Structure formats: C-alpha cells, structure tokens
Amino acid sequence: xxxxxxxxTVAANEHLREGYALLKLTQGRPLPSMLPGQFAELKxxxxxxxxxxxxISINYVDEEKNEVWFLIHEVxxxxxxxxxxxxxxxxxxxxxxxxxxxMPASSDEKVLLVGGGVGTAPLLYMGKKMADMxxxxxxxxxxxxxxxxMQLDMFAELGDVYLxxxxxxxxxxxxxxxxxxxxxxxxxxxxxxxxxxPMMVAVARCAQERGIDCEASLENMMxxxxxxxxxxxxxxxxxxLCVCKEGPVFNTKKLLWQI
Amino acid sequence: MADLSVNxxxxxxxxxxxxxxxxxxxxxxxSDFVNLEDIGGIIVKGTTLKPREGNPYPRMAxxxxxxxxxxxxxxxxxxxxxxxxxxxxxxxxxxxxxxxSGSCCxxxxxxxxxIGELERIPAIELNISCPNVKQxxxxxxxxxxxxxxxxxxxxxxxKKTLIVKLSPNVTDIAGIARSVEDAGADAVSLINTLMGMAxxxxxxxxxxxxxxxxxSGPAVKPVALRMVWQVAKAVxxxxxxxxxxxxxxxxxxxxxxxxxxxxxxxxxxxDPAVTVKVARGIDEYLERHGCSSVREIIGALEA
Numbered sequence: 001x002x003x004x005x006x007x008x009t010v011a012a013n014e015h016l017r018e019g020y021a022l023l024k025l026t027q028g029r030p031l032p033s034m035l036p037g038q039f040a041e042l043k044x045x046x047x048x049x050x051x052x053x054x055x056i057s058i059n060y061v062d063e064e065k066n067e068v069w070f071l072i073h074e075v076x077x078x079x080x081x082x083x084x085x086x087x088x089x090x091x092x093x094x095x096x097x098x099x100x101x102x103m104p105a106s107s108d109e110k111v112l113l114v115g116g117g118v119g120t121a122p123l124l125y126m127g128k129k130m131a132d133m134x135x136x137x138x139x140x141x142x143x144x145x146x147x148x149x150m151q152l153d154m155f156a157e158l159g160d161v162y163l164x165x166x167x168x169x170x171x172x173x174x175x176x177x178x179x180x181x182x183x184x185x186x187x188x189x190x191x192x193x194x195x196x197x198p199m200m201v202a203v204a205r206c207a208q209e210r211g212i213d214c215e216a217s218l219e220n221m222m223x224x225x226x227x228x229x230x231x232x233x234x235x236x237x238x239x240x241l242c243v244c245k246e247g248p249v250f251n252t253k254k255l256l257w258q259i
Numbered sequence: 260m261a262d263l264s265v266n267x268x269x270x271x272x273x274x275x276x277x278x279x280x281x282x283x284x285x286x287x288x289x290s291d292f293v294n295l296e297d298i299g300g301i302i303v304k305g306t307t308l309k310p311r312e313g314n315p316y317p318r319m320a321x322x323x324x325x326x327x328x329x330x331x332x333x334x335x336x337x338x339x340x341x342x343x344x345x346x347x348x349x350x351x352x353x354x355x356x357x358x359x360s361g362s363c364c365x366x367x368x369x370x371x372x373x374i375g376e377l378e379r380i381p382a383i384e385l386n387i388s389c390p391n392v393k394q395x396x397x398x399x400x401x402x403x404x405x406x407x408x409x410x411x412x413x414x415x416x417x418k419k420t421l422i423v424k425l426s427p428n429v430t431d432i433a434g435i436a437r438s439v440e441d442a443g444a445d446a447v448s449l450i451n452t453l454m455g456m457a458x459x460x461x462x463x464x465x466x467x468x469x470x471x472x473x474x475s476g477p478a479v480k481p482v483a484l485r486m487v488w489q490v491a492k493a494v495x496x497x498x499x500x501x502x503x504x505x506x507x508x509x510x511x512x513x514x515x516x517x518x519x520x521x522x523x524x525x526x527x528x529x530d531p532a533v534t535v536k537v538a539r540g541i542d543e544y545l546e547r548h549g550c551s552s553v554r555e556i557i558g559a560l561e562a
Binding site: 002003004005043048049050051052053092094220221222223224225226227228229230231232233234235239240245 | 281282283284288289291292304312313315316317318319320321322323324325326328330333476525527528529530531532
C-alpha cells in the first residue's frame, strides 16, 4: 500500500474528555485509502522534549468530508501539543502505516471487537468498514468508569455495544473479560482487540478457550514507523518482528504471550 | 545546477548525500517518499556472517533532540541478504552499499568477501563501531591496533571500495583514522552513535533492555562535526561525515569541516524525504555562493 507524507489541516479538535482530543484532519480532497487497524506518524511542532513523530491509530475516516480522525490520549508533552492544535493548523502526517485487522470474509461473519481505554479508537473505523460491507459487529468496550468510554453514539450506529466499567458506572461492573456475553454461548467467528496489554492478554485467553481466532493491535515504542530502524520489535514465533511494519496487528497465536 | 558529484575512494557519487546504515532499511522502505536514484548512495542495514536476532525490546528511548537505540545488529545474515535482498535492490539506480559487521576478523573478512562477489554492490562500509553488541565491532574500533587488524583482514578479502565507520567512543579518533588508513581503507565514515543511557525513575530501571545504547540525532552533531574536522586534517583518504544532520545547512557544515560526503540517519525517521531535500539544499547553497562544484567547499573552512 502506497504511503504518503501529507500536510493535513485541522478541521476540528474536539476534547471528548479531560486528556483526550479528537483531531479531525483534512486535505480538502480525497485522502489515500486506509485499512482499519493501520496508523499514522504525526509530527509534533513546538515541543522541546519531543523529537520523534507520534504513532497514532486511525480512529475513523469520514469519506464525505475527506477527514481522517485521530483520538489523542495526552500522556506527555508531545501528545499534549497535538491535543492543543487548533482548527486551521497544519500537521505533517506519514500514512497509512502497518498492516491492519483482518476483515471478515463474508457479511454473515460474527466479529467481536474488544477495546479498552484509548484502545477503542481503531475499532470504530473497523466497525465502519464492516458495516460498509453489510456486517454487524459487536463492540465490547471497557474503562475504569463511564467517562472513559468515548464515541459510544457512533459505535451504537454501527453495531451492538456491550460495556464494562471497573466502578460499575456504565454497563456491567468489572473487566471486559468478565462481561456476561462470554457466558451466553454467543458464538463469534473472530475477535479483534486493542487496549492495555494485560487486557489484550486476557482477551486472547478468552478467545483461546473458545477456539476463536483473535487479533491484537500492539503499541510498542517506535521510531521510524516504516520497518527501517527495528526498534519496535515484538518477539514472535517467527522471531523479532517490527510492530510498525509486520504489525501493529498480530494473530495472538503468533505472539509469545503467556496466555 | 552545480556539479554535485564527488568521489569516495574510487566510488563515484552523483551527489554527496548518502543514507546511514540502520536508518533507511534497504532503501525500498522509503521508495514511496523519495526517488531512490536521487540519493548519492544508500548504505543498507548492518549485515553479519550469521543471522542475528538483536537485543530484546525495549530498544529505543527518545531523548532531548535525539534518540538512543540498542537494536544490536538484528539481521538475517549474509546468505539471506545475497539470496533474497540483493535481487530486490541490485537494479536501484544509485550506489547500493552494504554495512558489514562482525565479532572477529575472520567473520568480517568472510562476510566482506561474500558481498564482494555481488556485482552491483560497489562498496562496503565496515562497522567497527557498533556500541550495542558484546565483542561486536566497537571492541575493534576503540584501539588503533584493533581497528588496523580488522581492516587488514578485510582489505585482503575485499577489492572494491572499503569505507570504515569509526566509533566516537574513543579518546583519539584521529589516531584510529590514521591506523585504518595505513591498513588499507579507501575512506572513513564518522561518527557512529555515542554510547549513552536513559533511566525510568518510576521503575528505577534503565529504559533500554541492555541498559546502554547509542545516541543519535541533532544532540550529537557538534561532537560529530568536531571529530570530522579533526580526522579530515589527519588523513589523506576521503572522510564521510555523519551525526545529527537534519537539513542542508547541517550537511554543508560537515562539508566545510572536511567531509567529502555525508550520511543522513535519524532524520529519516522525522522526514522520510529529507535526503533529497538535503541534496537540493546543498545545490542552492552552492548557487548562492557562486560555486560551480560541491568540491569547492569540501574542507573550505576559513582558518
């Protein structure tokens, strides 16, 4: 897939909650095609402590408005600078990068998308592309409390939404892997997950116990994003692979996790 | 347009901009962003006689104006390179140069000899300066005797252009450059990364898996520039300058300090199209200063 260095313009920056910014970027003409699960490297301007670009997953593509969305979790100075961008600002973006999730082979395939925290971001675009092909995905989204769960109205438009929160303020109380849907005999053909590693390991275990294929999106520390520097490697059954190029999405059977 | 061509120990470059090993993959990774033929030379990822898995993750730490890495020469070995990678890169219309690493003189020489058989690889860069591998490279690069011994062994096994990449983690880089010259190197390139460290204060642990790593990026540029200036005065063979070059202005500084060509490394991560911009920027500088050839500014630092 051809990659581009694009100077995109901030069309909108919505602060969904404290510490989370939804950047909507456009170039006023059609964007390159992108696969769900792929990511971009965003250049940070004006941060003394930030040297490298920031890898951010593609949250959504609005084809009518020619917008690509990035949900930024502001954890350091670089992401704070990104979160502070204003409409009209220009941002250098290298994209699309990485491999993306496996799409369903047919519209009757049942897919469960499990996200935690900011890891829910790429699942929205995955859900949209699935809806485009006539699939109805199930989303299982978890957070510490109700405020952690973002973009729920959009998820609900695309599929069935199941929620968990650790404090019980939304959905069922507990972790995503404790949700009652795992016990209902709900049969899924495939699971895709993105979120904190302990959550993804637990989801991979649930999948393995049920004999369901599972893909996880990793976020190892990365420099180039192109498979050149070999910094972001994950140890797999095939040896060290670049998360930026051979990932970020891996079948969990390929990973050496203690599942 | 000025004449940008330079000659590195018999190797003719259409312009003085090359890519630093380990920062540009095999070139193919960047072909969506730049016309690879517009780059003077592409130095591909470090290759060793046997495959290497490299060091465990984490291998990278971002620093102020730079980054540390401890990749540890991950590569699939020279056989894999010859069989699978060479066929993909041999027809790229520029100098494709292989960075050769090893852990003993025999391995270096054998790996270099294998690369020497490849018709479309006109030069190697000998890495005697990797700070991230035990008994790997840097052990040779930190003494004049060690550097000379490995260069002699490779020189006997390899007849094409031999560039030797020097470590900055030494007290007298000019002395090492002279011994490498005497041992038969056609050119030297410097600097490899500066050994450094980063600490996670919450976990009270080093950030990198093997504690230390090599620092690159603009943070090292003044050190690199000083070393290039010292080495260029000490040897007769061409010097290739690298270390923190982010733009054409940085590159011109190295040329003025005495470098015949430059390598761009970490900057490729920030701007994958930086190489061709630097080449264009050097041309603009030459035009602005009324120079018809880049060779007019090499070592042209006013005393």
